[in-house]
Amino acid sequence: MLKITDAEFIKGATRQSGYPSLGVSEFAFFGRSNAGKSSLINMLLNRKSLVKTGSRPGMTRQINFFLVNKSFCLADLPGYGYAQRSQAENEAFDRMLAEYVSTRETLKIIFLLMDVRREPKEAELNTVAYFEGLGKKVVLIGTKADKLGTNDIAKTVRSWRTFFGDSDRQILVSSATKKNGRNDILALIAGELK
Numbered sequence: 001m002l003k004i005t006d007a008e009f010i011k012g013a014t015r016q017s018g019y020p021s022l023g024v025s026e027f028a029f030f031g032r033s034n035a036g037k038s039s040l041i042n043m044l045l046n047r048k049s050l051v052k053t054g055s056r057p058g059m060t061r062q063i064n065f066f067l068v069n070k071s072f073c074l075a076d077l078p079g080y081g082y083a084q085r086s087q088a089e090n091e092a093f094d095r096m097l098a099e100y101v102s103t104r105e106t107l108k109i110i111f112l113l114m115d116v117r118r119e120p121k122e123a124e125l126n127t128v129a130y131f132e133g134l135g136k137k138v139v140l141i142g143t144k145a146d147k148l149g150t151n152d153i154a155k156t157v158r159s160w161r162t163f164f165g166d167s168d169r170q171i172l173v174s175s176a177t178k179k180n181g182r183n184d185i186l187a188l189i190a191g192e193l194k
Contacts, residue, residue, distance in 0.1 A: 001183065002190040006069055007045040012062040014096050016103050020065050026073040026106045027189055030097075030127075031113030033079030036143040039176035040113060041066070041076055044185060051076055063100055072193060073106070081123065102134055108192040109137045111185070116142035116156055116173060120163050128164060139170050139188060146175035 010020045029037045038051040045051075045068065064076040077100070078093060101107065110131050114120055131138045140160060145153055157171050172188075174181025 002186040002193075004045055004068060004186075007047060007050055008067050009050060010065045010067050010073075012064045014062045016099055019063070019100075019104065020073075022065075022067060022073050022106070024067070024072050024106065025108045025192055026065075026075055026104060027108055027192070028075040028077055028100075028104075028110045029113060030077040030110055031079060031143075032081040032115070035079060035113040035115055036176055037076055037079065037113055040141070040143060040174060040185075041074055043174075043176040043179055044074070044182060063096070072189065075100075075104075075107075080127075101131060101136060107136060109139055109188065111139050111141050113141045113143050114160075116145050116153060117147055120160060125164065139172065140164070141181065141185070142171065142173040144175060145173040145180055146178045 010022070011018070013019050029041055031037055041051045042048060045066070050066065051064065061078055063078070066074045066076070068074055077097065080093065080097075101110070112124065112128060112131075114124060128138050128140075142153070142156060142160070148156070153173055157173070160171055161167050161169050170188075172181050172184050174185065
């Protein structure tokens with residue numbers, strides 16, 4: 001089991017020239033605004049507030065990099081689908097994301113977070129196809145699992161596999177408040193570090 005002994009915020013950046021050169025494997029967390037990215041990263045790192053969580057969606061405007069155990073990096077990507085962004089902001093956001101995913105050679109897994117109570121839409125389908133088209137491994141995480149019962153979660157996982165057209169697709173479920181899914185996510189990260 002991967003033990004978290006140390007975690008620190010390195011920097012935030014909006015373009016490749018600002019990304020830190022850490023020379024370690026990187027794991028990115030992406031999802032709609034308010035999907036629970038920051039809360040999940042804090043839960044993984046056993047920290048209450050290393051990653052700032054906003055009271056309203058759309059707070060993260062840059063890619064925030066965190067060095068963990070001096071041996072790997074977590075990247076908190078801005079949430080998408082935030083209604084109060086202008087068209088220009090959305091285009092800048094898309095460019096930033098495309099540049100990050102297509103140029104970050106140390107990026108091992110993109111964890112795509114979705115609220116387990118919500119149905120995925122075409123945006124999620126296109127996002128997965130885009131990332132995988134760039135040769136990146138995508139793992140789906142259903143967040144806020146404490147809001148549903150076991151049977152509903154199992155039904156959601158089956159429905160998501162059908163929606164994404166992959167009966168073998170790895171889908172994890174987590175709850176930041178109950179710390180569910182933490183070991184599964186850390187085990188996937190550990191597997192990439194060997």
